[in-house]
Amino acid sequence: xxxxxxxxxxxxxxxxxxxxxxxxxxxxxxxxxxxxxxxxxxxxxxxxxxxxxxxxxxxxxxxxxxxxxxxxxxxxxxxxxxxxxxxxxxxxxxxxxxxxxxxxxxxxxxxxxxxxxxxxxxxxxxxxxxxxxxxxxxxxxxxxxxxxxxxxxxxxxxxxxxxxxxxxxxxxxx
Amino acid sequence: xxxxxxxxxxxxxxxxxxxxxxxxxxxxxxxxxxxxxxxxxxxxxxxxxxxxxxxxxxxxxxxxxxxxxxxxxxxxxxxxxxxxxxxxxxxxxxxxxxxxxxxxxxxxxxxxxxxxxxxxxxxxxxxxxxxxxxxxxxxxxxxxxxxxxxxxxxxxxxxxxxxxxxxxxxxxxxxxxxxxxxxxxxxxxxxxxxxxxxxxxxxxxxxxxxxxxxxxxxxxxxxxxxxxxxxxxxxxxxxxxxxxxxxxxxxxxxxxxxxxxxxxxxxxxxxxxxxxxxxxxxxxxxxxxxxxxxxxxxxxxxxxxxxxxxxxxxxxxxxxxxxxxxxxxxxxxxxxxxxxxxxxxxxxxxxxxxxxxxxxxxxxxxxxxxxxxxxxxxxxxxxxxxxxxxx
Numbered sequence: 001x002x003x004x005x006x007x008x009x010x011x012x013x014x015x016x017x018x019x020x021x022x023x024x025x026x027x028x029x030x031x032x033x034x035x036x037x038x039x040x041x042x043x044x045x046x047x048x049x050x051x052x053x054x055x056x057x058x059x060x061x062x063x064x065x066x067x068x069x070x071x072x073x074x075x076x077x078x079x080x081x082x083x084x085x086x087x088x089x090x091x092x093x094x095x096x097x098x099x100x101x102x103x104x105x106x107x108x109x110x111x112x113x114x115x116x117x118x119x120x121x122x123x124x125x126x127x128x129x130x131x132x133x134x135x136x137x138x139x140x141x142x143x144x145x146x147x148x149x150x151x152x153x154x155x156x157x158x159x160x161x162x163x164x165x166x167x168x169x170x171x172x173x174x
Numbered sequence: 175x176x177x178x179x180x181x182x183x184x185x186x187x188x189x190x191x192x193x194x195x196x197x198x199x200x201x202x203x204x205x206x207x208x209x210x211x212x213x214x215x216x217x218x219x220x221x222x223x224x225x226x227x228x229x230x231x232x233x234x235x236x237x238x239x240x241x242x243x244x245x246x247x248x249x250x251x252x253x254x255x256x257x258x259x260x261x262x263x264x265x266x267x268x269x270x271x272x273x274x275x276x277x278x279x280x281x282x283x284x285x286x287x288x289x290x291x292x293x294x295x296x297x298x299x300x301x302x303x304x305x306x307x308x309x310x311x312x313x314x315x316x317x318x319x320x321x322x323x324x325x326x327x328x329x330x331x332x333x334x335x336x337x338x339x340x341x342x343x344x345x346x347x348x349x350x351x352x353x354x355x356x357x358x359x360x361x362x363x364x365x366x367x368x369x370x371x372x373x374x375x376x377x378x379x380x381x382x383x384x385x386x387x388x389x390x391x392x393x394x395x396x397x398x399x400x401x402x403x404x405x406x407x408x409x410x411x412x413x414x415x416x417x418x419x420x421x422x423x424x425x426x427x428x429x430x431x432x433x434x435x436x437x438x439x440x441x442x443x444x445x446x447x448x449x450x451x452x453x454x455x456x457x458x459x460x461x462x463x464x465x466x467x468x469x470x471x472x473x474x475x476x477x478x479x480x481x482x483x484x485x486x487x488x489x490x491x492x493x494x495x496x497x498x499x500x501x502x503x504x505x506x507x508x509x510x511x512x513x514x515x516x517x518x519x520x521x522x523x524x525x526x527x528x529x530x531x532x533x534x535x536x537x538x539x540x541x542x543x544x545x546x547x548x549x550x551x552x553x554x555x556x557x558x559x560x561x562x563x564x565x
Contacts, residue, residue: 030203034235049373051385052395056234057269063201067237123277126242127249136238144273
């Protein structure tokens, strides 16, 4: 499901970084989200226009994706994380072990990111007293980072969530 | 399995400035992990009157769990304390922060989000003037003739991780990159126009290994202990609190690495013939810069500043850029630009009278005369200091 079209159908991306590990290993420690996102951001930010600013933004966006996976995955199978680049666009491909229910969660969450009131929904979720919705990270990426999403390869055991980010060209910095 | 520590952060409350600061990374797994931070924030709220500043300028990483806990406490404080204004101070250097916090302004009008930015350097407007870029390039070319030989004496070697802080238009970073082939080179400045120019220069010269970074030299987001050699040239003298920059240079330098600074003592500029007029004018240069909170006399004070900042093995030397370094017209061009800046824009801004400005200007003209005179000599002294960050 492609939430907004764009580059998601093209395949001119080069692989920058790939991580393939049992999902149990990834989900054994919350700090993995921070460490992986920060490390990857530092590695791929050095040749951007402003390496430090880029790394801060990429780390923030990537971390939210990883925290989403940490909270919403199924046991068994490997978690595969690939970071690719095509010019200004950085792509994060996550293969997430999922059962039918979690597959529906990701599919529905991504579909709702096309809603016209997505920003209002995101701000309301962020400031409400209710438990934080598991899709908050995806909402943040769509609203604050103008991310584009696509879900593919859902086979009942895993899905692939693809996120495209253009961090230097978007209005991310206000 | 290897134990991985949670992202580190520190919390500070400065009662004197009514400022609560959060520094580092806040990416907790559970709401409960925020308890200490929230309790400290509540305590800060209870102890202030008027305005509480919540400083997140150096809060580099924040997840939604932490944001929600913070936001909820700030909104509660604004609701409960109708006498209180809460100012959240963000930094554009962090990138995501202003956008994240700004919606809180719509929740309660007494919550204000301010992005701390270009007011940092009192003299930044002078430096960004497009007229001065040519001058800065000529200055670097003339100082580079000396510094190329001086830098190795202060510890610079090929392959090092180097940071040039307050890099300005980036020409020194390019020259250093070409001559010393650093393993990594970061060039940081607080002026976006200067960085844009710097990127252009690097591209024009086919230099691709320099990371140009926007940032505040007194509160950098670069991590601790990263660089073997840190340079900061002609910058301490245009900042009203140089010790803050030195503290940051110390922090980002690796233990055993060295920090290298250059500064002037403008009243020691000299020339002959017409030495007396030249001397008077450069004494006045020191005074006018002091009026704008710049200590252009800082050069010989560098040794003390370095030692006070904790550096060991401090080395110091000086060199004189003169009209005999290459084409005398280059030297004359520098003085012409100084004349137009100091006896022009700055003198006017200070409100100097015509008689003063004429005499002030004359000294520069006499310095140019000395520089171009076939038997003349004109000089501009610069002090170099470097020190080791102890192991």
